[in-house]
Structures are given as structure tokens and as C-alpha cells.
Amino acid sequence: MRAMEVEMTPRAGRTQRRTRIQEAKEELILEAALDVFSANGFRGATVDQIAEAAGMSKPNVLYYFRSKEAVFAALVARVMDIWLDPLRVFDVEKDPASEIRSYIRRKLEMARDFPRESRLFANEVLQGAPNTEAFLKGELKDLVDEKAKVIRAWQAAGKLRKVDPYHLIFSIWATTQHYADFDVQVRAVLGEGLSGEGRFEDAARYLEALFINGLIPGRDGA
Amino acid sequence: MRAMEVEMTPRAGRTQRRTRIQEAKEELILEAALDVFSANGFRGATVDQIAEAAGMSKPNVLYYFRSKEAVFAALVARVMDIWLDPLRVFDVEKDPASEIRSYIRRKLEMARDFPRESRLFANEVLQGAPNTEAFLKGELKDLVDEKAKVIRAWQAAGKLRKVDPYHLIFSIWATTQHYADFDVQVRAVLGEGLSGEGRFEDAARYLEALFINGLIPGRDGA
DNA sequence: CACGTTTTTGACCGCTTGGTAAACTTTACA
DNA sequence: TGTAAAGTTTACCAAGCGGTCAAAAACGTG
Secondary structure, rough: OOHHHHOOOOOOOOOOOOOOHHHHHHHHHHHHHHHHHHHHHHHOOOOHHHHHOOOOOHHHHHHHHOOHHHHHHHHHHHHHHHHHHHHHOOOOOHHHHHHEEEEEEEHHHHHHHHHHHHHHHEEEHHHHOOOOHHHHHHHHHHHHHHHHHHHHHHHHHHHHHHHHOOHHHHHHHHHHHHHHHHHHHHHHHHHHOOOOHHHHHHHHHHHHHHHHHHHHOOOOOO | OOHHHHHOOOOOOOOOOOOHHHHHHHHHHHHHHHHHHOOOOOOHHOOOHHHHHHHHOOOHHHHHHOOOOHHHHHHHHHHHHHHHHHOOOOOOOOOOHHHHHHHHHHHHHHHHHHHHHHHHHHHHHOOOOOHHHHHHHHHHHHHHHHHHHHHHHHOOOOOOOOOOOOHHHHHHHHHHHHHHHOOOHHHHHHHOOOOOHHHHHEEEEHHHHHHHHHOOOOOOOO
16 A cells, blocks of 8 residues: 555645745635635636636645635635624623614624625525535524524513514624625615715614614603 | 528517517526526526526527527516516605505515525626616616605605615615525524524514614604 | 755646537428 | 428537646755
8 A cells, every 4th residue: 555645735634733824825815715706606706716816826726725615615714703703792781772783883894894705605695505504503593592692681671672683683684784795786876976985874874773763662662 | 792691590689579489488498597597696507507497408598598698688687677666666645654564575575485586686786786787777776766755755744764765775675685685594593493484474573663663753753 | 055845837637618500300381 | 281480409619617737946954
């Protein structure tokens, strides 16, 4: 039997740590891949496009990642993390009105500042989440279940209207991510008259009004 | 100069009307294409897949449509029409609460009954709306502008909170279409415990509560 | 500067894809 | 029933694709 020459490939699963250069190059590739995948979807993106966007040749990309799928998987894994982050802060002890308000703000900021990440995720889910099912049913579901309890506690304390907590969360996701995922449509309908910053502030003001009035019991009760 | 044999191809732009058979076959192809495109996106779909789903050979599909793009364009054009429909009914004379309520219902029903159409549209917009820009900036924008006036009239009459009409419409689109476009995610988070019908009713109840409480001034005023 | 290792690339392979050519089959109708 | 048009298919092509290979370039270290 031969000795295994497989280990020649650096990315084939070394125990040894990655060097600075490797980490930098992988970062470069993932950044380029985010551009290409979010703009064209998985099937629409080509390794050549990623390579060109990263300023290197195609085989060089495949030197750091075993396949196109591996690039995508690595990218999705990284994006999922940022994606979950804002939801984690939801805190029972605090005031639901301000918590919801700042959650909307945060998500809206992310739609503005990281539209490619949002679109990548949208694309993935739209195609049936072939790379993400485990994440959705695991980490994501667990976190949402936990936050649903927080919402129910607020409701039990009379601080929040008694609506379904899950659909509440869905509606915040939907409305905020809409501005990243459907950006072209939003621009087309609003016209080019308003700057990005103006659109952002209008959206924030509207969504806060909708959710606060919609969810927080007023003097007239639920 | 030769006479033009181009006209041999039936779909090349006859003045004469399409026959029953042609219409039926085109319908068959578009139905199959809706399946394939909505599940895989434009680049992810192949003419062969469409042909197989339509029960015919690839060249036969290309006999009725000049190219893959032509199939897609025809499909998008048709879907746009259904898509716009629910918004048209918005009526100044009627009560905003019931109008908004029934608009949400209608859009939610469409997300449930025509998820493929919704996903096709989402896919298209997500990719930058290469086939749809004219529609978005034309027909769609015009209709939304018109309905924004209706909303402003309601607001002037004190029947509706004074929020941005455009973002109001966006938020209804976003929340309702979310259930078609992000179906996998919704299912993953909610778990398989609930039937489709149950999910639908929960979503409808929640969204009505959110939008009615959020938009209609209560006894405590705006 | 010599030499083993890591990184990079041009050339290439096999497969899939959108689309075409041409022949065969069915249909419409005189 | 004969025949021209419409409809359908098999075979095929050229281009684009993901991925491999082997050799060259760059790098680190004695």
C-alpha cells in the first residue's frame, strides 16, 4: 500500500493551524464569493467569476477550497452567525417596547449595511435551503423558541398584546430584510428622488410606528 | 435577395392568430416552466427539465419559444398580472380597516395558493429584476402611487394613522409573501406539528391584529 | 545561494448546457 | 386520399462549466 499523498493539499484537513497568508487568501476568496453568489445565486455563479473578483486564477481558488460548493458552504456558515446575532439580545428584564424598537433598528441597519449577506440568505432559503436545513431546524429554531418564551412572559405581564410570538418574529424579519432583498423594487416604486439615507429613516420611522402601535397595549387596552 | 424563410417558424411573429393547439402547448410549457424556474431560479433551470416536465422534447420547447429567456420572459409577464391584481381593489370610499384586512387576507391566500409564482417573482427581483425593470418602474409604480393617494385620503379623514403610505404597502407585501418565499424557514422554525391550514390561520390572525392595531387610530387617538 | 515546501497558473478533460439541422410524423383540408 | 403545412424528434454542435494535473513561480530557511 502507498502512503497517502492526499495530505499534500493544504486545505485537505490539516491538524496544523492555518498560516496568516492562508487565512488572508481564504478571506479574500470569501469576500469575492459573497459578491458573486449574492448577485447570481449558487447556480448562477461560476468559479471563474469568483476567481476574477478575488484577483486570482480559478485553480488557485480551488486550491483553498475543495469545490465551489465548499466555498458556498463556508460562506453560508459565516453569514448565518452575523444573521442570528441581533436576535440574541432580546431580554425579558427590559421593556418590550424599547427592545422591539431597537431590534427593528438593528435589523434595518443590517439590511442597509449588509445587503449582500441578506440576499445570499434569501437566495439559499428560496432554493429550499439545501445547505442550511440543519441550521434552520437547530440553532435558529432553538433561539426563536427561547425568544418566544420571552415574548410570552411580556404578554403575561400585560406589557404586550397577546399575539403569536413566532409570527411576530417572522414579521420583523420579513419587513426589515425586504429592504435588502427587494431593493430594486423599493427603488423602482419610490423613484430615485430620495437618497439611501432618507429611505432608511422613513422605513425606520414607519416600522417603529407600526410595531409599537400594533403590539404595545395603549390606554384603551388590548 | 432571398425571400424570407424565417416565417416558417410559427412563433416567429405571425400576424395570424395562434391555433388552439399552439395555445394549449404554450400553456403546457409555461406551467412546466413555472415549476422549474421557481424551484431553481433562471440559471439553475435547464430547458431539458422544462421539456421533461411538459412531457415533450427539448427542441419542441424551443419550437414554441425562441429561447430559454423567451420562456422566462413570457412567464414573468403572466405572473406580474396576477401579482398586481389584489392591490387594484383598494377603494377610497370604503372603510380602511376592512380594506386593509381583506388585502392582507387576499395576499396571504395567494402566498398559500400560488407559492411558485411568488418565488419566481422573488427570484427575479433578487437577481436585480433583469426582465422586470420596466414593469416595476411603470405599471407597478403607477398603481402604487395611485393607492398611496387613497391612503393619504384616509389619513386626512382621520381614519388611519399618519404613516408613510409606500412603506405601509411594502410591509404588507413583505409580511405576506414571506410565507411563500421563506416557507422552508417558517416550517423549520415552527416545526412540523402544525398543518398548512393551521399555519395559515395563525398568520392571518396575527397580521390582522398587527396592522389593524398598528394603523387604525383607537379611542386613545393617534 | 541551494533546496524543500507552499503557492500559483496555463493547459486540459469530461460533462452539461442552450440552441440548430434535418428528417420523420401528424394534421388540416382540398 | 393526396399533399402541403405544422408539429415533433433524434442527432449533433459549440460554448461554458467544475475540476484536475503537472510544471512553474515564490517563499522560507539552512
